[in-house]
Amino acid sequence: MELENKVAVVTGAGSGIGRAIAIGLAGVGAKAVVCTDMNGANAQETADLIGAVATAKTLDVSDETAIEQLVSDTETSLGPIDLFVSNAGYGQRGGLDLPTEDWMRMMNVHVFSHLAAARAVIPGMLERGGGYLLNTASAAGLLTQIDSGPYAVSKHAAVAFAEWISINYGDRGIGVSVLCPQAVRTAILGPDALQNRPETQASLDGVLEPETVADACIEAVREERFLVLPHPEVETYFQRKASDYDRWLAGMRRLRDRMKGG
Numbered sequence: 001m002e003l004e005n006k007v008a009v010v011t012g013a014g015s016g017i018g019r020a021i022a023i024g025l026a027g028v029g030a031k032a033v034v035c036t037d038m039n040g041a042n043a044q045e046t047a048d049l050i051g052a053v054a055t056a057k058t059l060d061v062s063d064e065t066a067i068e069q070l071v072s073d074t075e076t077s078l079g080p081i082d083l084f085v086s087n088a089g090y091g092q093r094g095g096l097d098l099p100t101e102d103w104m105r106m107m108n109v110h111v112f113s114h115l116a117a118a119r120a121v122i123p124g125m126l127e128r129g130g131g132y133l134l135n136t137a138s139a140a141g142l143l144t145q146i147d148s149g150p151y152a153v154s155k156h157a158a159v160a161f162a163e164w165i166s167i168n169y170g171d172r173g174i175g176v177s178v179l180c181p182q183a184v185r186t187a188i189l190g191p192d193a194l195q196n197r198p199e200t201q202a203s204l205d206g207v208l209e210p211e212t213v214a215d216a217c218i219e220a221v222r223e224e225r226f227l228v229l230p231h232p233e234v235e236t237y238f239q240r241k242a243s244d245y246d247r248w249l250a251g252m253r254r255l256r257d258r259m260k261g262g
Contacts, residue, residue: 001132001175001221004029007081009074011061011113012088014042016186017136017179019049020214021085026050028218032078036061036070038088061088061113062105071120080128083221086117087136087179095149103150110137110154114161122165122174130173134221135162139182139234143241146256166226177220179228183207205233 008025012018014037022035023046033054037043040058047054055078059070074081089110092102114135125131138145141155162178170176183203213230220228229235241248 001083001130001224003083003218003221005031006083007032007034007074007078008083008085009034009036009070009081010085010087011036011059011117012136013037013046014039015046017181017184017210017213018085018087019046020210021087021134021217022046022054023050024211024214024218025083025085026053030083034070034074034078036088059088061086061116062108064112064116064119067113067116068120071117075124080124081121081131083132083134084117084121085134085136085217086114087134088113089136089138091148091151093147098150103153106150106154107157110151111157111161114158118161118165122169125174126169126172130175132175132177132221132224133162133165134177134179134217134228136179137162139180139229139231139237141178142180142234142238144252146252146259162226175221175224177217177224177226177228179213179217179220179230180234181208181213181229182231182234184213184230185209205231 003025008030010018010022010033013022013035022033026033030053033050034057035043035046035054036057036059038060040056043056043058047056057070059066061067071081092106118133121131135158137158138155140152141159145152159178162176165174165176182205185207208230216230217228
């Protein structure tokens with residue numbers, strides 16, 4: 001999919017990967033980029049960095065009605081949405097100790113927001129003959145996240161949902177890519193994570209800048225590739241997991257112990 005003269009919406013665009021993707025889309029000639037974030041001031045800051053082709057909206061992606069309204073307003077004012085980047089997310093450590101409400105909120109933000117976006121944009125895309133979704137998941141969606149049960153589960157579900165969209169709509173003009181990076185220098189990593197915990201599961205293979213990840217996303221959308229893997233090591237780990245699941249699980253338990261000891 002070529003991105004010149006296209007209308008794009010980016011959630012979680014107030015910082016990090018979302019901001020870098022929004023700026024990158026404008027840089028390759030998008031006609032309009034709608035920058036959304038729960039923090040409206042941050043979204044506006046991103047739009048100001050981009051300039052005339054960008055607008056900003058405050059959006060809580062856990063609110064399906066708000067996503068529907070955003071899509072309706074955008075298509076009324078700017079035209080049909082060609083690319084919806086469902087990127088918003090957050091981190092939270094914990095597992096069985098976390099209340100069910102915390103698990104559900106992470107599912108709402110990391111999975112059901114993708115569902116709401118797809119419901120809102122795909123019917124119109126089908127009528128027009130095509131469109132594209134770029135959904136942010138994580139390497140945790142292909143592998144796991146040792147220190148966060150809900151993050152691991154929700155990101156797996158995000159990958160599965162993107163697969164389902166590709167299988168059911170890919171031959172009807174709907175493209176989908178799913179972003180699965182390891183550590184990226186964003187707010188999710190935490191302001192002092194690298195200083196206080198120099199070796200974490202996600203950072204073992206290096207911490208990428210958001211701009212590097214955004215470039216990988218834009219390339220994948222142009223080539224219409226499903227998996228976006230800015231850390232190439234993830235593909236190797238994923239293959240090892242598939243080839244010998246029990247061995248992989250044992251290795252992850254060893255890594256867990258190593259992380260706790262570090």
